[in-house]
Amino acid sequence: MNRRYSAQKMMIENSLRKLNHPTASEIYEDIRKDYPNISLGTVYRNLGTMSESGEILRIPMGDAPDRFDINIHEHLHVVCTECGSAFDAEIDKLKDFFEQIDEFLEQSTGVHIESRVMIFKGICSGCRDGSG
Ligand SMILES: [Zn+2]
Numbered sequence: 001m002n003r004r005y006s007a008q009k010m011m012i013e014n015s016l017r018k019l020n021h022p023t024a025s026e027i028y029e030d031i032r033k034d035y036p037n038i039s040l041g042t043v044y045r046n047l048g049t050m051s052e053s054g055e056i057l058r059i060p061m062g063d064a065p066d067r068f069d070i071n072i073h074e075h076l077h078v079v080c081t082e083c084g085s086a087f088d089a090e091i092d093k094l095k096d097f098f099e100q101i102d103e104f105l106e107q108s109t110g111v112h113i114e115s116r117v118m119i120f121k122g123i124c125s126g127c128r129d130g131s132g
């Protein structure tokens, strides 16, 4: 493997560990502090190949830019609509429930479910405290 590509990947992985479910531009801003020569296009390209190969997770946000996650273990995301913080929730206890949904969808549509894209939105406890 090409050395330059691995170095870029390493920088992106470091940012993903440091930041909380960042967007591509947040990763870019973070890397740029140490490596001012990196381009936004390079960051986008690497995030694309890394999420396609399953090394990282792309979280589609619908009406906002996609976010990225170094935790590729299946889990749920809850995002605060006030401050934008993202929270992880383990799916283990809900496995049966989601399998039922998959089965229901397969029966009603004929589509065999292979992955799920879900995002939950609300107001985090920090923001609720601030406003109350
Ligand atoms: Zn919040």
Ligand SMILES: [Zn+2]
Residues within 6 Å of the ligand: 021, 069, 071, 075, 076, 077, 087, 088
């Ligand atoms: Zn996550």
